[in-house]
Amino acid sequence: MALKTALLIVLGFAAVACGSPKKYTHYYWRDYTGEVPCDAVVGGHDELNRTTYIGQGVALNNDYYSLSPLTIVEGEKVQRAPLWGYGMEVVQTRILCVTSPYPDKWIATNSKKLVADTVDEQLVLGGIEGSKHDNNVRYDLNIGRAKVGDKLITGKIITHDTYNSVLYVVDGWQAQEVQEFEVLVANN
Template sequence: MSHHCHDHCHQHPDHDHHPATEGYYWRDYTGEIPEDAFPGGLDINQKPTYIGQADLKGVGVIPTSLYPGQLSMKLACDWKANYSNNGMKILCTSDPNSLSWVSTTAADLPLITAGKKLVIGGFQHTDTLNVGRVMHGGELVAGKVAGGMPGNTGLYYVGSEKENCVASYQILIQN
């Protein structure tokens, strides 16, 4: 049975919230970085990267690093880098101060994020994905955290052309 993004969106309790109430929103990514894009990391030259998401067929919508000018996104899944240009979006906000990165570990995530609203970065099957980031090879790269899955809350991201998992990272929250 294949899982499509919209099935999950509509089943998700946050589906009916208007983006303005969330403080962030996902815009279609067409190759141009919009002025309200939220910088999410740094590339090897310490230039800003952004947070993107794309649809991975049969899996869901996966958050990842977005590099200006890229034509497809690298998504972490099944321990490899998966490329997709389906439904590419970029994380944007009208108020960059409404979002912040909080350092955590997989074990401490429930404690550190208690009472806070995590940014929803996508869906994988029936799990909601949040957005995390970590240093890898001189870059600050974004990836996915299944924040609602106790015991499986590492950060999964693409680095060195494969999916990596780390237990210590930063997670994106709404202030």
Template sequence: MARTICVAIFVLFTCQTSYSLRDLDYYWREYTGEVPEDAILGGRDINGNNIYIGQAYVKNEGLVVVQITPGVRQVLAPMKGIKKIDKYIKILCGPQQKVFWMSSNSSNLHLALIDKHAVIGGHEDGLGYINIGRISHEGEVKIGKINSFSAESAQFYFNDNGLERLITSYEILMYNDKDLDVRIKPY
């Protein structure tokens, strides 16, 4: 019995780790205010300017998805309110043609993700991984986090003029690990 359990655990561990993050084309780089050429576009602000997908460390909370505006070093992280962060910020980079946005909502996200690869945007300490989401809000794109660790309640949190808001319908950033050419829509 013990041997069967050990073999099952080994097989499960091997299957889960055979597809490591090192095999992926996307990665996080330090953000210094300059947007790298291979940064993944998140959408456009109300003035039509590009915005990007970021990740910021919030002390004692985790790594949180944030919206990056080119040239601005400070980001606003939706984490139990809005936290202003000006260090430990990263920007998502990789081939634009390998990522795409998929519409979803909080009650069916987990079913929609079966056999698909959602881009991991960070984690909340003690709770689990979070994903990258976006919405169109009052004429502009808002990038934020999806608390996907809570089945049937995977809500999207974002910064709305200094206030943390949540919404239940959104788009989630997906990674195409097949050899298909997908094009990201700018929103």
């Protein structure tokens, strides 16, 4: 338990420190207690057409960790984030909120065009992912969403290089890789 607590603290500081040079101030993370606050950012909807929200939680799998964007359905006790092909249960879930009346801005893109489609935009940082033992394995994660069946699911975007970005979402207990998606950008 002490290891998980220490990792959560380190990941929390890393998430705050790894923002881009252009700062946006109207998005922030709040602890998720099971009730959705009135300023929560809508992420999509589930198969029952219930509104879902953008969450963030820590997932651990052997040497790998992820402070990852995820989908929150109000009232569900277990949240899962994609990590190495699985929907891993997360600890210490937070929910993305907004302090201003700016509407959310989603840009449609795909794995090959994300960087080009968002060159003049500021992507909202959703977390970080990496290896506890290899400092060279570390990714900033952006927030994306995609239609999977009859759900609009929120997940993490990993950008490997200019022409290789992937959205990972959790559907049930399986992580899925999505090539066509939308990315959340700051609407300043």
